[in-house]
Amino acid sequence: MGVFSFIKNAGAKIFGIGKTDAEEASEASAAKLKAEAQAAAKLEETINDLQLQVENLNVHIDDDRATITGAAYDQATKEKVVLVVGNSNGIAIVDDQMTVEHVQPEAQFHTVVSGDTLGKIAKTYYGNAMKYPVIFEANKPMLKNPDLIYPGQVLRIPTLD
Template identity: 80%
Template structure:
């Protein structure tokens, strides 16, 4: 699918305490690598915990860029895994290197802005605000409630059947 951009500081916190002082550059670099590796493992764990089926899942983080690879069961799973990684605090881009076992159409993505609701987003993409459950369902299990979206969050907007 390619490279996706996200708002770096808008997502869930998975990076822990942050970066160390610049004074000890070697220690800081080693600590950052360790922190990035731990964050990558945490993201992999989160994807598995959400029961997203990605065989051979691997997440690599370098500064604010993440690379995700593996074989997703279907396109929806692929897109949800990308969003789990990209909607994490500290991630600005996700390089998608995943393959898909069962091909289907790609969804559009929408970055939530202040004042957005799923109804407003549904109206924009589908012409009908009452289609918001389609967007909510397409973003489960990352969304737990239709009213709990936040500015900067990226959502999947699937094609309607």
Template identity: 80%
Template sequence: MGLFSFIKNAGAKVFGIGKTDAEEAAEAKAAELKMEEMAAKKLEETVSDLDLEVTNLNILIDDDAATITGEAKDQATKEKVVLLVGNSDGIATVDDQMTVAEAEVVEPEAQFHTVVSGDTLGKIAKHYYGNAMKYPEIFEANKPMLTDPDKIYPGQVLRIPALD
């Protein structure tokens, strides 16, 4: 006897044993879609659990991109939903297609800040407002995603609302 060479993975194609590369790829894609659907549903549930009022909320995840539709109660709610989705593991971009319900008082859009190593809410407040003691404004603007003003992390994106 000696060494015999075979075509790797040919068995499934010749004898119907196992799966072809195309079948395995299709199953992997179906599993990925299922995971994306589950992640989107979990995010929608989280929005609801956090009492962020959005009617007809729909989140669609495709690879590392999320698309959000629906009507937010106000501008702050809209921005919080975008941040909630965008600050989720595996999401790199958010396509915000939400609308805002007509409000008596139209609030200005907030600025966004990406936290870097060494940042604190006080340091961020000093940068945007000129006063580090205004950090509670930033903390309040990012509730309920933030639960402690000392717990922010690099890469996290925060809302920086305009001061009245």
């Protein structure tokens, strides 16, 4: 008999079984869009559950990029929303397009590395390790315990009054 060659994806068109590459790609794309929309909705729910005040909040996810729109109550709220979204698994870039109703000075951001503690971070930014509660409070409600931070996490470091 021998070996015969066939067009791999022609069967779906002729017999109505299986799927062409284009059909599989279309279904994969639709599934990805659905998953991104669900993740965005979950982030919006989390932000609302944390009682962060943002009017007309909208989170849109495209691959590893999240875009946030809405009107944040103040600068601290805006920064916390960015951190909630950015510190989520799968998000590498946050495009912050929020406006702020009550303008305040912007905080600095610190990416936690292995061995960091809030005390060490406070010593670096404020010159006093005992100022760690300022950083802890600035990152509530995302932080529940000052001893539970992890490498890669991004924290707000507000200016001292």
